[in-house]
Amino acid sequence: MLGGTFDPIHNAHLRVAWEAAEFMDADVRLVPANVPPHRDQPVATADERARCVRAALAGQQRLMLDVRELGREGPSYTVDTLVELRAEIGDDRALVLLVGSDAFAGLPSWHRWREMFDLAHIGVLTRPGHDGALPTELRTKIASRRCPNALALRDSPAGRVLPIPVTPLEISATQVRQLLAQGRDPRYLVPEALFADSRLLAPYRTTSAST
Numbered sequence: 667m668l669g670g671t672f673d674p675i676h677n678a679h680l681r682v683a684w685e686a687a688e689f690m691d692a693d694v695r696l697v698p699a700n701v702p703p704h705r706d707q708p709v710a711t712a713d714e715r716a717r718c719v720r721a722a723l724a725g726q727q728r729l730m731l732d733v734r735e736l737g738r739e740g741p742s743y744t745v746d747t748l749v750e751l752r753a754e755i756g757d758d759r760a761l762v763l764l765v766g767s768d769a770f771a772g773l774p775s776w777h778r779w780r781e782m783f784d785l786a787h788i789g790v791l792t793r794p795g796h797d798g799a800l801p802t803e804l805r806t807k808i809a810s811r812r813c814p815n816a817l818a819l820r821d822s823p824a825g826r827v828l829p830i831p832v833t834p835l836e837i838s839a840t841q842v843r844q845l846l847a848q849g850r851d852p853r854y855l856v857p858e859a860l861f862a863d864s865r866l867l868a869p870y871r872t873t874s875a876s877t
């Protein structure tokens with residue numbers, strides 16, 4: 667799973683998720699957060715963001731939209747989602763939480779973060795602009811968990827950490843929102859499908875510049 671605010675989804679989300687899927691030979695679920703706990707609240711509603719993700723994913727089978735967090739009240743804690751997914755797939759199957767390297771460095775601020783290692787592996791997607799520095803408690807936690815390759819992830823259901831090298835794409839949703847708020851088009855930073863229906867990006871065009 668790749669969780670995120672997806673406010674809105676952009677081409678780097680799609681490309682890194684795609685490359686991770688190929689790297690692991692697995693499908694990837696994109697899981698938009700309803701109420702992201704670690705940041706300012708999104709510009710678009712959860713439904714609006716999910717609609718953009720759905721449009722962006724049309725025409726392929728490997729990446730899927732998973733709306734489970736949209737139905738949950740309160741902060742969308744990733745650990746709760748992992749508990750649900752683990753219950754669905756059983757105890758033995760490997761489950762991988764994908765996070766960008768920037769998000770991974772902030773893991774110790776996530777709710778019940780240590781438990782996540784009991785529920786899933788963590789695949790860390792390289793992201794330009796992040797130097798890879800990790801806080802000491804995270805470095806200590808993962809010291810014995812580093813996984814040599816994607817195949818080895820299948821040997822256990824959870825607990826390993828695997829760097830996943832992906833094409834460096836310096837695109838952020840912040841940049842996309844800023845362009846839209848300035849009345850400019852984020853053409854080629856977001857998938858073409860988001861322009862096909864003028865309602866999809868409308869929430870960003872009508873707000874003032876937001877970071």
Ligand code: ATP
Nearest residue numbers: 669670671672678765766769793835837838839840
């Ligand atoms: P914002 O600019 O609003 O903070 P964002 O572009 O970081 O948004 P999120 O929805 O917060 O997008 O990201 C979801 C996940 O995708 C996070 O784990 C994040 O690190 C990862 N991610 C986002 N953009 C990239 C990128 N360009 N390269 C690699 N990973 C990325």
